[in-house]
Amino acid sequence: MPTIAKRKSRKSSARLDVRLRPDKKALIEEAATLSGKSISDYVVSTLLQQSTEVLQRHRHIQLSDRDRDQFLALLDTSDEPNVKLVQAARKYKRMVGAKQ
Numbered sequence: 001m002p003t004i005a006k007r008k009s010r011k012s013s014a015r016l017d018v019r020l021r022p023d024k025k026a027l028i029e030e031a032a033t034l035s036g037k038s039i040s041d042y043v044v045s046t047l048l049q050q051s052t053e054v055l056q057r058h059r060h061i062q063l064s065d066r067d068r069d070q071f072l073a074l075l076d077t078s079d080e081p082n083v084k085l086v087q088a089a090r091k092y093k094r095m096v097g098a099k100q
């Protein structure tokens with residue numbers, strides 16, 4: 001059975017090396033100390049929090065009221081498929097049918 005140290009090293013095997021000016025390192029060290037965390041824990045938690053926020057902002061689509069209304073109206077329309085769409089569907093059916 002693996003020891004705790006071995007299990008921990010497997011979980012934390014990826015590295016991220018960063019070079020920064022001494023004054024910036026001192027600032028980070030002070031913030032980590034005031035937060036009651038090790039420098040590594042402080043840096044990792046801060047980076048993860050910031051990364052999560054950035055990803056949420058870029059993955060979340062926020063529409064204006066006008067855009068939302070227009071989008072919903074388009075979903076409610078019952079337009080028949082146009083000629084190009086019908087042709088594409090026929091072509092697809094021929095291609096898929098020939099492969100089966």
